[in-house]
Amino acid sequence: MDVIGNAVILGFYFIAFSFALSQFDGISGWTLGEVAFIWGITEFSFGVMDMLFSGFDYDAFGPMIRQGRFDQLLLRPVNITLQVLGSRFVLRRLGKMLEGLTIFIFGLSQLDIQWTAVKVLYVPILSISQVLFFGSLFIIGATTTFWTKERLEILNIFTYGGSEIMSYPMHIFPRPIRWIFTFLVPAIFLSYFPAVYILEKSDPLNAPRFVSFIAPLVAGGVMFLALRFWRFGIKNYQSTGS
């Protein structure tokens, strides 16, 4: 029930958006089907990530730090990152995945994509890259709790905000926001640029063509940095009194 409820609620969000969009001629040259394509894939990846990485979600990890239960994990002869990953598995996120998948399939039905072998291969690679990318952001968010002990709401701008922004063709956003999500949080390489290639859109940003293909590199790089930060955070773990 939870799963279905979740999917329906999230689905309404897209339906409302699509009604709004149908009153116009798409957004900035992107049709509803095209937006559905990146919206769906982003939503799906975020759902998968949220299920796999929910141990790093603040709701699970914050209390673990504050109550000192992290001690318990450190005492076990098992890789600490794997233990946190395994500490929680939230099946409820299936809803978000289902919803993403539905929107993605709806997008495909609206589009006439010129599929090539590379494109077919790139879609799952892109999704995996997105999962890693969102996961890295979760890890970074969890790591900050070693110092703050509290939730840093500001980080939600990058995680939830990031996934929100990645659901739209990013050239529609004003330059400062685009700048943040290019250089600070390189989300643009994980949705907009790959979509430009797969959907064969013209790119008003005039970026070089290869940036459409660096999604796995960017995701891997961000994950690498996130894990380095995570290791550093563990060294600063202070446990709790007595």
Add this chain to the structure above:
Amino acid sequence: MKPIIRVNKLTKTFKIYKNHKGFFGAVRNLFDRKFNLIHAVDKISFEIYPGEMVGYIGPNGAGKSTTIKMLTGLLVPTDGEVIVNGYVPWKERKHYVKDIGAVFGQRTTLWWDLPLTDSFDLLRDIYTIPEEIYKHNFYLFKEILALDEFMETPVRSLSLGQRMRADLCAALLHNPSLVFLDEPTIGLDVVAKQRIREFIQYINQERKTTILLTTHDISDVSKLCERVMIIDHGKILFDGKLESLLKEFGGHRLLIVEFAEFYPEPKLADAHIVQRKGDKVIYSFERKVISASKLIHQLSEKYRLIDLEVRDQPIEDTIRQIYEDRLLYNHSYGT
């Protein structure tokens, strides 16, 4: 013999941040935070040899738990060296923790929602304990600690005493060569305490497991440990035999006298009255100043007595006095 634990000038300093209040304060916190430095553990050094059982005591906030947390690899020290079992605990954590056990009395290391048997099964897999060792330990510990009655109960429903016994068992299933026990008897009744002490003693004597025990309860130490280390304000003030500590500072003795008739002021030159209840008077005196026999002689010359009893000061009182009066400071003892 090579020491199993070698600690050299170990230091842990905590930064305690002072937060600015309010919304703008929260923003300021990101850039400009003031803090106090707390030296929880301050350049301590000691060595522990295989098979020893060492009591690590001190008042609240002395640095006991912080030391244990560094030795078990939970905390990374600010400075200094630790080598345990040939490992630097926080650097080679995964390998290191395979051969140690730890019990933190304040919280469980078991899985809150799982029945005890499942928790033990999980531990067997996590530590990859060979089947025969696991079975042998499991049945033995189950019996000594009397775990049978709550084997199927989820950990969250266990009483404190039951949980502590379960935690002890869990910490020892994989035959660790070294065990850290942080307050293993805290909050327990006399019977539960006794059971746990017997188990600890068994492990130390039969298995030759090295044990470092922190506790509030001095009777734990006096019953179990030959060697004690006293820490206060992050420094080790005493490291040696409990006996020699008591000899040095436990000089106070009590003389309990019941008089045959009421004396308004039964004063003595070398002892003072600590308590008086009708004809019963308790004197305190120092072994170094006057012997019990001399004191009794003085008393019986002046007064008519019915009954006499000489008592040593309880160890708890001696230790408390050492803490409160900070007797070990400016003392040449220890390290």
